[in-house]
Each structure stands twice: as C-alpha cells, then as structure tokens.
Amino acid sequence: MQRHDTKLLEVKTGSYGLGAFAAEGMAVDAFLGTYVGHILSNNAAESTSEILAHNGRNYLFEFSADAEIFDAAQVGNLTRYLNHQGNGMDNVDASSMLVNGEHQIGFFTKRSVNAGEEMFLDYGQNYWIHHGGKKGMRDEDTAEDGTSVQ
Numbered sequence: 013m014q015r016h017d018t019k020l021l022e023v024k025t026g027s028y029g030l031g032a033f034a035a036e037g038m039a040v041d042a043f044l045g046t047y048v049g050h051i052l053s054n055n056a057a058e059s060t061s062e063i064l065a066h067n068g069r070n071y072l073f074e075f076s077a078d079a080e081i082f083d084a085a086q087v088g089n090l091t092r093y094l095n096h097q098g099n100g101m102d103n104v105d106a107s108s109m110l111v112n113g114e115h116q117i118g119f120f121t122k123r124s125v126n127a128g129e130e131m132f133l134d135y136g137q138n139y140w141i142h143h144g145g146k147k148g149m150r151d152e153d154t155a156e157d158g159t160s161v162q
C-alpha cells in the first residue's frame with residue numbers, strides 16, 4: 013500500500029451495471045487499490061444517499077473501525093466499481109491500515125483470481141434488507157469483518 017503497487021483492474025459492463033474485472037491473474041492477498049473519495053459527515057452521507065437512491069448508483073463506503081464515510085461519486089478510482097456478492101462468493105476483502113500516518117482502506121484479493129474474472133466485495137449482511145441496495149450504510153449494516161460498502 014505504501015508503494016501503491018496495485019494490480020490492474022478494468023471497468024466494463026458487469027453483473028450489476030458497471031463492474032471491476034481483473035485485467036491480469038492475481039494471487040491471494042494481491043493489492044487492488046485504496047478507496048478514494050470525499051469524506052462525508054453522517055448528515056451529508058444521509059442526504060447524499062437519498063439523492064443516490066433515485067439514480068441507483070451509490071459510491072458511499074463506510075468502514076466502521078474508522079467511522080468515516082467516503083463518497084467516491086465525484087472522485088475515485090476503479091475500486092468504486094466493485095459490485096456486491098454475498099454468501100462467501102466475494103473475492104475481495106477490505107482492510108483498514110495506517111499508511112504514512114493516515115488511515116487508508118485497501119482492497120485485497122481473498123483468493124487467487126484469473127484474468128477476466130469480475131471482482132466482488134461483500135457490502136455487508138444487512139445492506140440489501142434495510143436499504144434495497146440504494147441507500148447509504150450505517151454501522152449496523154457492517155459485515156462481520158467490519159466492512160460496509162455500497
């Protein structure tokens with residue numbers, strides 16, 4: 013993460029709108045990039061989520077350990093196109109790490125992947141029940157590992 017030595021992703025039509033795909037074969041624990049976005053307050057995230065509920069695309073990411081909400085709608089990198097897959101079918105994990113004194117959220121492969129595979133993250137167990145896939149996530153929506161993304 014310090015060297016920002018990321019594996020290559022490409023964005024194209026995926027399982028749900030656009031998706032992020034492996035542009036090369038990757039081993040387990042390969043670094044895909046950090047989540048980049050504006051940091052929002054809870055209130056701002058709430059109103060952003062309401063707006064995004066109408067266009068169906070939501071790039072908010074909350075990692076409960078950091079209690080910061082990132083919005084990658086205006087700025088961001090290819091990791092914002094990671095779609096959701098639950099039930100252990102995801103092949104990407106998020107980890108919060110201290111890099112050069114800053115908290116950063118990094119995405120890593122959970123297993124080896126082949127070039128061309130779509131990359132999926134588990135957004136969190138209650139996200140789809142509570143928000144129908146369109147609104148921002150709160151603490152109670154985090155996955156068992158503390159990750160919550162949309």
Ligand SMILES: C[S@@+](CC[C@H](N)C(=O)[O-])C[C@H]1O[C@@H](n2cnc3c(N)ncnc32)[C@H](O)[C@@H]1O
Nearest residue numbers: 028029030068069070092093094095096145162
């Ligand atoms: C972070 S964006 C992912 C990129 C998005 N597919 C796009 O085209 O920009 C999250 C949004 O993708 C869609 N999405 C992701 N995973 C999904 C899934 N498993 N089922 C339905 N929609 C999904 C939802 O609209 C969600 O708000």
